[in-house]
Amino acid sequence: MPLALYDTWSRSVRPFAPLQPEHVGLYCCGPTVYDYAHIGNLRTYVFEDVLRRVLMLNGYQVRHVVNITDVGHLVSDADEGEDKMEKGSRRTGQSAWAIAAHYTEAFQSDWRALNLLEPTAWPRATDHIPEQLEFIAELQRNGYTYQTSDGVYFDTTRQDDYGHLARLERAGLRAGKRVAMGEKRDACDFALWKFSPADSQRQMEWDSPWGRGFPGWHIECSAMSAKYLGPWFDIHCGGEDHVGVHHSNEIAQTQARHGTRLANFWMHGHFLTLDDKKMTKADGDFVRLQTLIDQGIDPLAYRYLCLTAHYRSTLRFTEEAIGGAQSALDRLRKAYASWPVGGTAHEDFVSRFNAEVNQDLNVPRALALLWELVRSDVPAATRRATVDHFDTVLGLRLDDWQAPVQQVPADIAALLASRQEARAAGDWAEADRLRNALRDQGWQVEDSADGQRWSRCEK
Numbered sequence: 001m002p003l004a005l006y007d008t009w010s011r012s013v014r015p016f017a018p019l020q021p022e023h024v025g026l027y028c029c030g031p032t033v034y035d036y037a038h039i040g041n042l043r044t045y046v047f048e049d050v051l052r053r054v055l056m057l058n059g060y061q062v063r064h065v066v067n068i069t070d071v072g073h074l075v076s077d078a079d080e081g082e083d084k085m086e087k088g089s090r091r092t093g094q095s096a097w098a099i100a101a102h103y104t105e106a107f108q109s110d111w112r113a114l115n116l117l118e119p120t121a122w123p124r125a126t127d128h129i130p131e132q133l134e135f136i137a138e139l140q141r142n143g144y145t146y147q148t149s150d151g152v153y154f155d156t157t158r159q160d161d162y163g164h165l166a167r168l169e170r171a172g173l174r175a176g177k178r179v180a181m182g183e184k185r186d187a188c189d190f191a192l193w194k195f196s197p198a199d200s201q202r203q204m205e206w207d208s209p210w211g212r213g214f215p216g217w218h219i220e221c222s223a224m225s226a227k228y229l230g231p232w233f234d235i236h237c238g239g240e241d242h243v244g245v246h247h248s249n250e251i252a253q254t255q256a257r258h259g260t261r262l263a264n265f266w267m268h269g270h271f272l273t274l275d276d277k278k279m280t281k282a283d284g285d286f287v288r289l290q291t292l293i294d295q296g297i298d299p300l301a302y303r304y305l306c307l308t309a310h311y312r313s314t315l316r317f318t319e320e321a322i323g324g325a326q327s328a329l330d331r332l333r334k335a336y337a338s339w340p341v342g343g344t345a346h347e348d349f350v351s352r353f354n355a356e357v358n359q360d361l362n363v364p365r366a367l368a369l370l371w372e373l374v375r376s377d378v379p380a381a382t383r384r385a386t387v388d389h390f391d392t393v394l395g396l397r398l399d400d401w402q403a404p405v406q407q408v409p410a411d412i413a414a415l416l417a418s419r420q421e422a423r424a425a426g427d428w429a430e431a432d433r434l435r436n437a438l439r440d441q442g443w444q445v446e447d448s449a450d451g452q453r454w455s456r457c458e459k
């Protein structure tokens, strides 16, 4: 079954074919680093990670770019209010630069805990000011900008199809949208460059041909995606909240400069909600991955929870749901660890799994298939090899999991310790003898770079 993906631009599931043979360019809008990421943000990155893994499963080499928004993100999409980074600085008493560095590090640590594959590049907005200035200058040359007393704006009325991604109704929008217009000429117009206020010194500001200031939010993604992937690449992702403003504006800018809609596929992850409310950073009150860890939840149980819902449906976060995910993961780990190595994957299960994930990432169905396999009478070693294949997409690190040491009976622990000593002393004959003794008692031992790994064997 060839890969098909839902494209927000066309509002349909379309067969996926890369623009360059065997290579896929994937751009994912990254975090704003004025605060910690909440688990809602992380759901979107889990969806994007699964997408990347499915692309790899289909034999593509993926160039995956995730930006870090470390500047100029205003409090609302309407270009009003305070800059979030400068506001965070006032709240904590640290410099805006220190805040950005701290939250970037925290974000990347969550990233690793969720076993998300490392992106090819993590470009930071503040490292790409010249590219953004060049982009704005080109838009100005093409006649798409105008200047007001507080910045340089993009004139969306120049494009008949502005907002097509969101199916925006311009007429209705103008009448209904309650935005503080300031000197903007149209409710949809947005800032490309904002001037620093005359009466205060900003921490993050740069010179530009129009005046000292800082970039608007949308320009960084148009500039950095074009730099790292070219102005026409395969897939652009983000959360569903980006469709109406951020992504519509990225497309408008890129259309005006390069004549493309930036990406062939636009894909959006639906929200995680908490008690039926959307979770947003601006609310201040949100659940972090660390909050879950402090409650004894494994980060990979959160990953498992994300896999239980299709990325295009809302996922409600509740205590029961995360508790259920943790116990499902525990059961899966124990079952997997009890199966011996050395089998080969089950062809039929593998092809059914591939068909599910290739159908617009139907991961909930793929998970159901996993449990069907766990409960089947397929030989244990075959089950293990098949699950290894599934886990290249699910990313639950099943082969890394080690049964907690206290679950090993004392006599087995003593045999393991003796074998560890024998290995340290280079006494391989004794190590082999102890391995056999352990096997006779129903435990298999493997040697890895990190030392011995053991698990109960199932016949």
Ligand code: AMP
Binding pocket: 029, 030, 031, 032, 033, 039, 040, 041, 042, 043, 044, 237, 238, 239, 240, 241, 242, 269, 270, 271, 272, 273, 278, 279, 280, 281
């Ligand atoms: P931000 O740091 O606010 O720019 O958001 C980072 C990513 O998380 C973006 O792709 C957002 O669309 C996404 N996002 C924000 N809130 C949620 C949520 N509650 N559930 C899923 N994704 C979200």
Ligand code: ZN
Binding pocket: 028, 029, 030, 221, 246
């Ligand atoms: Zn973006």
